[in-house]
Amino acid sequence: MxxxxxxxxxxxxxxxxxxxxxxxxxxxxxxxxxxxxxxxxxxxxxxxxxxxxxxxxxxxxxxxxxxxxxxxxxxxxxxxxxxxxxxxxxxxxxxxxxxxxxxxxxxxxxxxxxxxxxxxxxxxxxxxxxxxxxxxTNQTFGIEGVEKYGCFLKEVWDAQKIRRKLMDCIETAAFPGQTEKEIERLLHMVVVGGGATGIEYAAELHDFLVEDLKAWYPELVGKVKITLVEALPNVLPAFSKELIKYTESTFKEQNISIHTKTMVKDVKEKELVVQGPDGTTSTMPFGLLVWATGNTxxxxxxxxxxxxxxxxxxxxxxxxxxxxxxxxxxxxxxxxxxxxxxxxxxxxxxxxxxxxxxxxxxxxxxxxxxxxxxxxxxxxQKMKLMRKLQKLREIKPFHYSHQGSLCYVGSDKAIADLPLGLGNFTSGGVATYAFWRSAYISNLFSHRNRWLVISDWTRKTLLGRDISRE
The missing domain is CATH 3.50.50.100 (FAD/NAD(P)-binding domain)
Known part of the structure; x- marks a missing residue:
């Protein structure tokens, strides 16, 4: 240090x-x-x-x-x-x-x-x-309303914007005289994109609602809804089928709705226009929209x-x-x-x-x-150096060595898909969550970051999360 x-x-x-x-x-x-x-x-x-x-x-x-x-x-x-x-x-x-x-x-x-x-x-x-x-940059598929009404999750300012908007939705829903229909819309958090980023955000949001919101906003308990929308047949396409099923079952236990084979056709100020697997179009009101669909x-x-x-x-x-x-x-x-x-x-x-x-x-x-x-x-004397030069020029092509995939799925549970011998080792649960934490800590770039993250996790466990807007 x-x-x-x-x-x-x-x-x-x-x-x-x-x-x-x-x-x-x-x-x-x-x-x-x-x-x-x-x-x-x-x-x-x-x-x-x-x-x-x-x-x-x-x-x-x-x-x-x-x-x-x-x-x-x-x-x-x-x-x-x-x-x-x-x-x-x-x-x-x-x-x-x-x-x-x-x-x-x-x-x-x-x-x-x-x-x-x-x-x-x-x-x-x-x-x-x-x-x-x-x-x-973020892929919007040409839908103009995404940048105007949605939130991305790629940079620091994206996370800050999501936090502000999340607390805005909660505080606005708690305002006296708000209609039930408007409260339902404000407390509907929609995540578009079933990759690791979308899954982990939905999981973190669930933990916040369960661990902190119920203590400070008891009147809103049970009214918050989280929905994940994915255009592909299933979420987490990079993971094994067993882990996909585990994630889906965990989300079901957490009352997080998953809509697969569902495409977003338009984004308006207060609602999404989506096309379901049967080809029919419907609207999905939201308070917070997080867009995590890919890159361009x-x-x-x-x-x-x-x-x-x-x-x-x-x-x-x-x-x-x-x-x-x-x-x-x-x-x-x-x-x-x-x-x-x-x-x-x-x-x-x-x-x-x-x-x-x-x-x-x-x-x-x-x-x-x-x-x-x-x-x-x-x-x-050149021959020896020429051979050495030839060896230096023979640069091997880049080869990627896959170290495995990890994803947090909420409720202190995570999934891991790790290479092992000729096959893969898959795991999910609380023990995998401990491994997920240790892997992320070890991959942080400095001791300073490691100490800060560990202290943040400790603070969250002992004191809870900060619910202030800023």
């Missing part, structure tokens, strides 16, 4: 070293930064948020189980502990020029508004290598794809080869949700991609240094 707060002195990487510009501060980019050897490269980070967010615990923040500050790690806490200094700019990359190898940045903070403006609000940064790890490419990624029409033909993100190098470019790499690979766009994949790419850059730097040495030595 002392070392965390008191980083040592740093040196400056020589200007002769190549410049690597990293876009984003998500799982892929942060993993890359933790692994990259700054002795070999000048590293520059450009991100509209100056921190890393541990997204698996974000649903817990929406109801006060965990504080938001406990799951964010400032990027400078990471870069400041590297041997050589890394430049960090809180800005948004607005354009990439693959031919000139230059990016354009604007002084913006994603999701935040500020009155502070400097004299220079736009600039350019040259690069030798560019790592695009900007992630993805960010504007910057779409802009880069448009500049490379001959090699970039994917819609969901940037097409890369087996070494995570952008197809059609020798100097641009893409990781995480910004890239399209044969693997699912998960935090686990992005983290392994970032670490792998850092090792690739390490070999590239060593190969370049060896090439310079070969030029200046006698011919009879």
């Amino acid at each position: 002392y070392d965390h707060r008191h980083p040592g002195s740093q040196t400056t990487t020589p200007a002769s070293k190549k410049t690597v510009v990293v876009l984003g501060s998500g799982w892929g980019s942060t993993s890359f930064l933790k692994t990259i050897d700054t002795d070999k490269y000048n590293v520059v980070v450009v991100s509209p948020r100056n921190y890393f967010l541990f997204t698996p615990l974000l649903p817990s923040c929406t109801v006060g189980t965990v504080d938001i500050r406990s799951i964010i790690e400032p990027i400078r806490f990471i870069t400041r502990h590297k041997n050589n200094a890394i430049k960090v700019y809180e800005a948004e990359c607005t354009d990439i020029d693959p031919e000139k190898k230059v990016i354009t940045i604007a002084g913006k903070s994603l999701g935040y508004t500020t009155e502070i403006k400097g004299e220079i609000s736009e600039n350019t940064i040259p690069y030798d290598y560019l790592v695009v790890g900007v992630g993805a 490419a960010r504007p910057l990624v779409r802009k880069l794809i448009a500049k490379m029409p001959d090699t970039q033909k994917e819609r969901k993100g940037l097409a890369v080869d087996d070494w995570l190098r952008l197809k059609g470019s020798d100097s641009i790499y893409a990781i995480g949700d910004a890239a399209v690979t044969k693997y699912a766009p998960t935090a686990q994949v992005a983290s392994q991609e970032g670490k792998y790419l850092a090792t690739v850059f390490d070999k590239l730097a060593k190969a370049e240094q060896l090439e310079a040495e070969i030029v200046s030595i006698p011919e009879d």
